[in-house]
Amino acid sequence: MRKVAIIGIGQTPVREHWDYPIRYLGVQALLAAMQDARVDTIGGLFVGNMLSGALSEQEHLGALIADYAGFSGIEAVKVEAACASGAAAMRMALMAVASGRMEVAAAIGVEKLTEYSGKFSTAALATAADADYEASIGLSFAAINALMMRRYMHEYKVNKEDFAIFPIIAHANAVHNPNAMFHHTINREDYARAKMIADPINLMDSSPIADGAAAVIIVPMDKIKKYAGKAVRVAACELATDTVGLDSREDALLLKGVQKSASKALKIAGIEAKQIQLMELHDAFSIMSVLSLENSGFCQPGRALFAANDGKYSIDGEMPVCTFGGLKGRGHPVGASGLYQIVEAVQQVRGDAPAPIQVEDVEWAMAQNIGGSGATVITTILNRINE
Amino acid sequence: MRKVAIIGIGQTPVREHWDYPIRYLGVQALLAAMQDARVDTIGGLFVGNMLSGALSEQEHLGALIADYAGFSGIEAVKVEAACASGAAAMRMALMAVASGRMEVAAAIGVEKLTEYSGKFSTAALATAADADYEASIGLSFAAINALMMRRYMHEYKVNKEDFAIFPIIAHANAVHNPNAMFHHTINREDYARAKMIADPINLMDSSPIADGAAAVIIVPMDKIKKYAGKAVRVAACELATDTVGLDSREDALLLKGVQKSASKALKIAGIEAKQIQLMELHDAFSIMSVLSLENSGFCQPGRALFAANDGKYSIDGEMPVCTFGGLKGRGHPVGASGLYQIVEAVQQVRGDAPAPIQVEDVEWAMAQNIGGSGATVITTILNRINE
Numbered sequence: 001m002r003k004v005a006i007i008g009i010g011q012t013p014v015r016e017h018w019d020y021p022i023r024y025l026g027v028q029a030l031l032a033a034m035q036d037a038r039v040d041t042i043g044g045l046f047v048g049n050m051l052s053g054a055l056s057e058q059e060h061l062g063a064l065i066a067d068y069a070g071f072s073g074i075e076a077v078k079v080e081a082a083c084a085s086g087a088a089a090m091r092m093a094l095m096a097v098a099s100g101r102m103e104v105a106a107a108i109g110v111e112k113l114t115e116y117s118g119k120f121s122t123a124a125l126a127t128a129a130d131a132d133y134e135a136s137i138g139l140s141f142a143a144i145n146a147l148m149m150r151r152y153m154h155e156y157k158v159n160k161e162d163f164a165i166f167p168i169i170a171h172a173n174a175v176h177n178p179n180a181m182f183h184h185t186i187n188r189e190d191y192a193r194a195k196m197i198a199d200p201i202n203l204m205d206s207s208p209i210a211d212g213a214a215a216v217i218i219v220p221m222d223k224i225k226k227y228a229g230k231a232v233r234v235a236a237c238e239l240a241t242d243t244v245g246l247d248s249r250e251d252a253l254l255l256k257g258v259q260k261s262a263s264k265a266l267k268i269a270g271i272e273a274k275q276i277q278l279m280e281l282h283d284a285f286s287i288m289s290v291l292s293l294e295n296s297g298f299c300q301p302g303r304a305l306f307a308a309n310d311g312k313y314s315i316d317g318e319m320p321v322c323t324f325g326g327l328k329g330r331g332h333p334v335g336a337s338g339l340y341q342i343v344e345a346v347q348q349v350r351g352d353a354p355a356p357i358q359v360e361d362v363e364w365a366m367a368q369n370i371g372g373s374g375a376t377v378i379t380t381i382l383n384r385i386n387e
Numbered sequence: 388m389r390k391v392a393i394i395g396i397g398q399t400p401v402r403e404h405w406d407y408p409i410r411y412l413g414v415q416a417l418l419a420a421m422q423d424a425r426v427d428t429i430g431g432l433f434v435g436n437m438l439s440g441a442l443s444e445q446e447h448l449g450a451l452i453a454d455y456a457g458f459s460g461i462e463a464v465k466v467e468a469a470c471a472s473g474a475a476a477m478r479m480a481l482m483a484v485a486s487g488r489m490e491v492a493a494a495i496g497v498e499k500l501t502e503y504s505g506k507f508s509t510a511a512l513a514t515a516a517d518a519d520y521e522a523s524i525g526l527s528f529a530a531i532n533a534l535m536m537r538r539y540m541h542e543y544k545v546n547k548e549d550f551a552i553f554p555i556i557a558h559a560n561a562v563h564n565p566n567a568m569f570h571h572t573i574n575r576e577d578y579a580r581a582k583m584i585a586d587p588i589n590l591m592d593s594s595p596i597a598d599g600a601a602a603v604i605i606v607p608m609d610k611i612k613k614y615a616g617k618a619v620r621v622a623a624c625e626l627a628t629d630t631v632g633l634d635s636r637e638d639a640l641l642l643k644g645v646q647k648s649a650s651k652a653l654k655i656a657g658i659e660a661k662q663i664q665l666m667e668l669h670d671a672f673s674i675m676s677v678l679s680l681e682n683s684g685f686c687q688p689g690r691a692l693f694a695a696n697d698g699k700y701s702i703d704g705e706m707p708v709c710t711f712g713g714l715k716g717r718g719h720p721v722g723a724s725g726l727y728q729i730v731e732a733v734q735q736v737r738g739d740a741p742a743p744i745q746v747e748d749v750e751w752a753m754a755q756n757i758g759g760s761g762a763t764v765i766t767t768i769l770n771r772i773n774e
Binding site: 240 | 388389408437438440441443444445446447448449450451453454459460461462463464465466467468469475478479481482483485486487488511513514515516517518519522626627628629630631635643644647758759762763
């Protein structure tokens with residue numbers, strides 16, 4: 001199986017980009033990644049996006065962004081897997097290059113959510129849930145995650161306040177990421193008095209919707225010497241699914257998609273969980289951080305909050321998470337988030353992160369992108385290339 | 388480059404399926420294809436669909452259909468490229484198998500359009516056009532194709548009535564396809580008195596929106612002996628793009644995406660256009676049939692109508708088109724149409740078509756799926772395997 005490497009990364013700041021239509025966000029990230037890779041053409045473009053049809057009245061984003069970037073004619077498609085669309089596009093680009101059908105592929109994730117009323121965005125996002133058994137009875141994603149969080153609190157006898165550590169870490173790291181949406185720290189008092197959204201989920205447990213785009217350039221591993229861009233090896237990028245409806249699972253806290261995706265990725269990379277030095281995890285809600293860590297095998301079920309509060313996941317801890325702010329601090333432009341995570345993990349492996357959030361001597365980094373309440377999961381493992 | 392074969396096909400009848408939600412249409416086609424291939428599991432699922440979010444309030448179709456088919460856990464994503472979504476999913480499945488990431492992949496196309504008012508479907512379909520420069524000024528696809536048809540009539544001094552031959556062929560063939568939406572023939576008088584939709588496009592120039600799903604099972608060419616399903620070699624499946632907006636093209640009758648996709652496919656298959664024995668073409672509007680044939684190199688610009696009226700593309704002609712009815716006669720379930728075309732071409736190559744529409748001794752067949760007014764084009768060439 002032909003291996004691939006990432007030789008270029010690009011991103012727009014995560015903001016409320018009311019001044020840019022979705023096509024320009026995508027173009028900006030793509031051209032930035034191409035400039036970073038120092039390539040002037042690409043063989044194919046895979047665009048991760050969930051809601052361009054609903055919120056920008058624009059489907060057909062593949063051909064559109066290819067054209068506006070100046071590459072009309074190339075292969076280009078849109079890939080959708082709810083909040084996991086970004087990393088799903090990365091997976092398609094990887095297969096395109098690995099299949100020998102092209103030598104240089106770009107994967108971009110792009111989303112524009114904020115120009116619409118919060119109510120409309122929430123309804124559009126609920127199309128990632130089961131329309132017949134969840135969304136139709138009013139279950140938004142905050143509500144679905146509230147059910148999971150409540151169950152977790154019951155099962156493991158933990159308090160709501162114990163979850164504060166995840167948004168605190170996210171905001172602390174986001175301060176140093178110029179592309180992050182938020183540049184202020186928060187503390188336990190801020191968390192305690194945050195507005196309740198869907199009990200027990202409060203505003204600090206919830207990542208903000210946002211606009212943005214991120215991109216990577218992928219080439220075959222055995223061709224990296226041809227390109228000037230700083231290469232990082234993609235040791236694994238594995239996609240697994242689970243039921244879309246939470247009601248269909250045997251246990252609300254058992255994320256089989258996370259388990260399969262993470263264990264397969266680790267196996268293919270040929271490493272153990274403890275070798276991962278940092279993880280860009282999918283903290284759409286703080287309960288998701290907990291379940292992602294536990295189901296990926298980084299700690300025992302019921303232990304993630306204890307480990308987090310002991311400092312394990314802080315920037316100077318044993319395995320930092322959300323080093324650039326995560327979905328909570330950097331922001332969550334839904335179909336783009338998976339590629340932001342990968343771009344950030346590449347920066348860590350290259351040693352290009354801003355000093356306060358650069359993890360030391362990174363050989364192995366993981367990014368995990370989760371769609372819906374765990375129905376699509378892509379775990380990517382990046383590896384430093386030692387000359 | 389690892390080659391692939393199709394070892395199973397499945398489809399639902401094309402109808403107004405008000406009794407089935409979109410997930411069940413997809414599941415039916417997938418399970419039918421698996422039964423035909425005689426495989427009981429798949430490694431990945433690529434779902435071509437354009438409008439599930441807008442019209443069924445359901446994104447995340449990959450994981451959802453995988454689950455409802457009984458394969459929760461496998462890799463699954465949705466692929467969108469407007470009306471070319473179906474064949475785009477086929478292209479992704481091909482790359483997944485060719486990359487060595489999986490051995491058995493399923494590509495399905497599924498769409499459900501008719502349960503909504505025609506006005507709403509037309510608006511949703513217009514998201515395949517350029518939202519800023521076409522849809523926002525009221526250009527629906529009937530209107531965009533009307534501009535192209537009017538230009539063609541002006542350029543080549545042909546009459547509107549000359550176009551009647553394409554819907555006549557489509558309906559004549561659809562009569563023999565049990566899965567087709569329409570089972571009645573039409574004649575020149577029917578065409579002449581058809582209701583005008585967007586001058587010069589009348590109702591008979593326009594394919595009907597419809598509901599349906601079609602699927603194929605793909606395995607590596609070098610493994611076909613392991614499987615019991617009747618194999619057909621995929622000699623090529625090539626995707627090319629063009630500008631989304633018609634206004635950005637140098638010539639409204641020059642479809643660069645068609646030219647690139649068809650010429651690349653022929654080159655990779657190692658054959659010339661004249662070796663193609665039948666073509667499932669994308670007759671969303673009759674002008675598209677004309678432009679598809681001319682830009683693919685089957686005849687000189689301005690000659691397709693003359694050739695058609697001379698009988699070249701009729702079922703007993705030199706190169707029959709739309710042998711199962713095409714988009715006009717079988718129906719156009721948008722994101723599924725590309726896979727219906729491929730499934731029908733497979734039936735022709737296998738010799739499994741109903742007698743009146745079976746083309747004799749088919750060695751080479753082509754299917755061409757077109758998104759928007761030509762912005763995404765996938766040309767697939769199928770080849771008989773001679774034992």
